[in-house]
Amino acid sequence: MAEITKLQEIASQVRRDIIRMVNMAGSGHPGGSLGSADILTALFFSEMNHNPAKWNRDGKGADMFFLSAGHLSPLFYSVLARSGYFPTEELKTFRKLGSRLQGHPSVERGLPGVHIASGSLGQGLSVSCGAALAKRAAGEDNMVYVLIGDGESEEGQIWEAALFAAQHKLDKLIAFTDWNGQQIDGPVSSILDLGDLEAKWRSFGWNCRVVNGNNMTDVVEALRWAKSTAGDEKPKMLLMKTDMGKGVDFMQGTHHWHGKAPNSEQTANALSQLKETLGDF
Amino acid sequence: MKITEKFINTGNKDTRSGFGAGLLEVGRENADVMALCADLTGSLKMEAFAAEFPDRFIQCGIAEANMIGTSAGLALSGKIPYAGTFAGFATGRVYDQVRQSVAYSETNVKICASHAGITLGEDGATHQIMEDIGLMRMLPNLVVINPCDYNQTKAATIEIAKHHGPVYLRFGRPSVPNFTPADAKFEIGKAITLAQGRDVTIFATGHLVWEAIVAAGMLEDEGISVEVINIHTIKPLDKKAVLESAAKTGAVVTAEEHLIAGGMGELIAAFLAKELPTPTEFVAVDDLFGQSGEPAELLKEYKLSSINIADAVKRVIAKKIALSK
Numbered sequence: 001m002a003e004i005t006k007l008q009e010i011a012s013q014v015r016r017d018i019i020r021m022v023n024m025a026g027s028g029h030p031g032g033s034l035g036s037a038d039i040l041t042a043l044f045f046s047e048m049n050h051n052p053a054k055w056n057r058d059g060k061g062a063d064m065f066f067l068s069a070g071h072l073s074p075l076f077y078s079v080l081a082r083s084g085y086f087p088t089e090e091l092k093t094f095r096k097l098g099s100r101l102q103g104h105p106s107v108e109r110g111l112p113g114v115h116i117a118s119g120s121l122g123q124g125l126s127v128s129c130g131a132a133l134a135k136r137a138a139g140e141d142n143m144v145y146v147l148i149g150d151g152e153s154e155e156g157q158i159w160e161a162a163l164f165a166a167q168h169k170l171d172k173l174i175a176f177t178d179w180n181g182q183q184i185d186g187p188v189s190s191i192l193d194l195g196d197l198e199a200k201w202r203s204f205g206w207n208c209r210v211v212n213g214n215n216m217t218d219v220v221e222a223l224r225w226a227k228s229t230a231g232d233e234k235p236k237m238l239l240m241k242t243d244m245g246k247g248v249d250f251m252q253g254t255h256h257w258h259g260k261a262p263n264s265e266q267t268a269n270a271l272s273q274l275k276e277t278l279g280d281f
Numbered sequence: 282m283k284i285t286e287k288f289i290n291t292g293n294k295d296t297r298s299g300f301g302a303g304l305l306e307v308g309r310e311n312a313d314v315m316a317l318c319a320d321l322t323g324s325l326k327m328e329a330f331a332a333e334f335p336d337r338f339i340q341c342g343i344a345e346a347n348m349i350g351t352s353a354g355l356a357l358s359g360k361i362p363y364a365g366t367f368a369g370f371a372t373g374r375v376y377d378q379v380r381q382s383v384a385y386s387e388t389n390v391k392i393c394a395s396h397a398g399i400t401l402g403e404d405g406a407t408h409q410i411m412e413d414i415g416l417m418r419m420l421p422n423l424v425v426i427n428p429c430d431y432n433q434t435k436a437a438t439i440e441i442a443k444h445h446g447p448v449y450l451r452f453g454r455p456s457v458p459n460f461t462p463a464d465a466k467f468e469i470g471k472a473i474t475l476a477q478g479r480d481v482t483i484f485a486t487g488h489l490v491w492e493a494i495v496a497a498g499m500l501e502d503e504g505i506s507v508e509v510i511n512i513h514t515i516k517p518l519d520k521k522a523v524l525e526s527a528a529k530t531g532a533v534v535t536a537e538e539h540l541i542a543g544g545m546g547e548l549i550a551a552f553l554a555k556e557l558p559t560p561t562e563f564v565a566v567d568d569l570f571g572q573s574g575e576p577a578e579l580l581k582e583y584k585l586s587s588i589n590i591a592d593a594v595k596r597v598i599a600k601k602i603a604l605s606k
Contacts, residue, residue, distance in 0.1 A: 058359045066354075107386050115357050117386040120377050126347040127382055130354020130362070133339065137315075137360070157378070160347035167342070 003046065004216050009277040010082065011041040011216065015247045016274045017078035017091055017281060023267040025095035028103070031257040032149060033075035035242035036178045038214050039147065044079040047223040049142060052084035055112045063142045064131050066115060068124020069149040069178065070104040071259065077101050080113040081281070088281040122155025124148060125175060129165050132173040143227060147176045151183030154192045159204070165235040166205030173235040174226045175206075178213065180244040182255035201237040213240025248273055284476045284509065285498035290458035294431035296488075297395040300452050301326025302431075303438025304363055304393075308334050311442050317352055317364045319345045324454075325365040325395050349375045349390070353382035356389040361442050367401075368394035368451060369410035372417055383447045384420040391441050392417075392449045397427075398538030399566070399583055400488060400576035401454040409571035415543015417449040418516045424469060425516040427451040427537075427545075429490035431459040433513060436467035444469055451487065453538075455576040458491045472519035474526070478508035481594050481601075482526040485536040486512045486545050489564065489585060493536050496590035507594065515545045520556075523549055527559045532601040534593045536564040538585060560600040562593035 014037045022028035044050070049063045067076045074094065081088040086100070093099035100111040104119025115131070118124050128146035135142055148158060165173055179197065181188050188194060201208040207229055211222040219240070226236040244258065245251030248270040251262075262270055308314045308330050316330050317339040331338040341348035345366055352362040364371070371394040372379070383390045399409045418425045426441070426448060428434040434452045441448045475490070476497055485493035490511045497507040508526055512519070527533055533553065535546030546563040553559045566583050580586040 057357055059357075060359065064358075116353060116388065117381050120381045122346075123350045123353075123378055123382050126350020126378075127354035127357075129347070130351035130356070130360075131358050132354075133351065134355050134358030134360050137336070138358075157344075157346040157350065160342075160344035161350065164341060164344065164347050164351065168339070 004220065007041055007045055007216050007220070010045050011037050012275045013278040014041055014075065014078045014082060016271055016276055018074040019248070019262060019267055019270045019274070020280065021074045021077070021091055021094040022261045023264070024092060025261065027095060027261050028074050029071040029259045030074065030262065031182070031244040031251060031255070032069065032178055032180065033072045034248060034251060035180045035244045035246045036072055036147060036213070037075055037246065038216050038219050039176055039240055040075055040079045042216060042219040042223060043145060044083045046220055047227070048145065052112065055085060057107065057115055059115060059131060060138070061140065061142070064115060064144045066124045066128045066131070066146040067105060067118055068146055069121065069152050070118030072147070073103065073105050076105060082278065085113040086111065091281045121149070121152040122157035125158055125161035128173060129161055129170060132170040133168065135172065142172070144173050147178060150177055150179045150181065150188055150194060150197070153177060153194055162201070162204040162206065169233040170235045171233050172230050174238065175236065176238045176240050178242055179239050180242045182244045182258065184255065184258050186255055197239055201239070205234060206237045207232055207234040208237040208239065210239045210241060213242040214246050283498060283501055284494055288460045288475065288494050290460050292459055293456035294459045295454060295456050296428060296431055296434040296452035297454060298326050299431035299434030300393060300395065300438050301329060303435035305329045305333065307439045307442045308337065311361065313359065314361045314363065314442055315339065315355060317341050317348050317362055319343055319348050319366045319370065321366055325393065327365055345370045345375050346378050349378040350382050352390040353386060353388040361389055361391065363391045363393050365393040365395065367408060368397035368413045369408060372410065372413040376416060380420055384423045387422050388447060389445055390447050394449065394451050396454045397451045398453055398488065399571040399579045400538060402576045402579065403573045405573040406570040411538065411540045411566050411571065412543060413451065414515055414537070414539050414545060418543070418548065422447060423516065424448045424514065426469065426514050427487040428513050429487055429511055430457060430461050432461045432463045432465065433467065436465060437513065440467040440469060453488055457488050460491065470514045470517045470519055472522035473511040473513065474522070475509040475511055476507060478530060479506040480530060481505065481532040481534060481598055482508040482510060482530045483534045483536060483590060483594065484510050484512050484523065484545065484549055486515060487538050489536040489538055492585070492587040493590055495587035496594065499587065499591050500594055505594065505598065512545055515548065518548055518552065520552060523552060524556055527553055527557055531559060532597045533559050533561040534564060534590060534597055535561065536590050539565055541565040541567050560597050560604060562597040564590050564593050
């Protein structure tokens, strides 16, 4: 349990980073970033086999993570910096001219931890399929992780990749859906309903689990389960039930903070709800 | 020696078969080379590679967007993926995937596009694409190559593995004259002067290089001295070769199986407008979709044949003379 407490503390700092980065930039996507903070914290600080100091874009000899939902960049950058890929100081440059921390992840300026650009939705699952194929060809045992959004799952390419991963038995591919039920224009169910997402992924040939994505114990347990099933010849989908805006009461459970920056007053309010555990950048 | 004696057709062959042969050869040379296809293995002539290297051939099904993304993932992991489909599907259908996951992300993906232009023939306009050069050359980081015959397509297919970065390789379906030397080295970005001339330069690419040679032969008989340059690499454009030849002849005809909009001719014209304004004629399709027909008929119908190139030469020489007065 000590480990879970530690991860929760890191997640709190990551959430502070998200709020502060988006506030400083005056734009960005806090809602989904807050909602998925527990998932990426568990991954980067507990379950992923990675060595930030020796990171290479080709990912050889390590697990790889792809952020398909590129707008969750504040979260991605925070966990990368906090796990040692680059100085936390650099988080201040988010969305600023010349920064390696582009509005959506980019490889152009060589930010460690980012394998590919994302932002235009639906592409990262395909990219992770390619990475998983390459790992298999190299005889590697490492995992490939990818985070997609539920709104993103309205893109047809997601389902092309879903078929492909099952066809090619990519059982070391572990995908997460940030299943918060929200997208820019409102609730997913009222825009383009995904229906029974669990049944869909299962019918596409994936080994699938629904997880409370904001419960650190459940998230860690689910990740361990997913890793343990490598060898079942099926790709894994963890459907992470999350709250958009999790951790900040006025942002939680609504699509209104999908892509909006808090002002200074709102920022102060949000930060008062999130414990500073590792020191602000 | 007459240009038509210098370049001998050793027998008609399709450029896509040049791709298939090149893919097999580069696959033997380099174990990192992989091939992906979206249910068009036969059409792309990828069967030999798939048979010899089953573990390095990835059937993607009719899901081109995923094929491009998967290729990007393979490439960033150190593989050299050759992703093959028809040119229309390899460009317009997956433009955003090529833009974000390949060009912007600088992944070492070789996009191999068959059935480009109008000469795929009877399938009609849904399968003919004459916008692809424009679409692809607009993307930063992407190299755009359009070889002229079987031998050159084979050589280009082998050579692009050595270039670390995304490439769009464009070739076609019809059997066309095979006339470049089988042992010629392919140099990305280096235009090839096929004939020296004084009066006019024809910059041609792809299947129309042969048409340009035939046109030059006809014009030679009429006493017109024609320089013919094969622009097999459209991006990066060999600016030095273009500028030197335009300066020498003072008149330019461009020839390509593509729309004027976005094509090689427009690229050359924009470059010369800035560096050395030169009278120019375009042999290309002006804002039209294609239609069903036989390749040779279509070249005639859409004014892309040797006769049309020769006519354009006469028009541009008349312009040059008028301007000099």
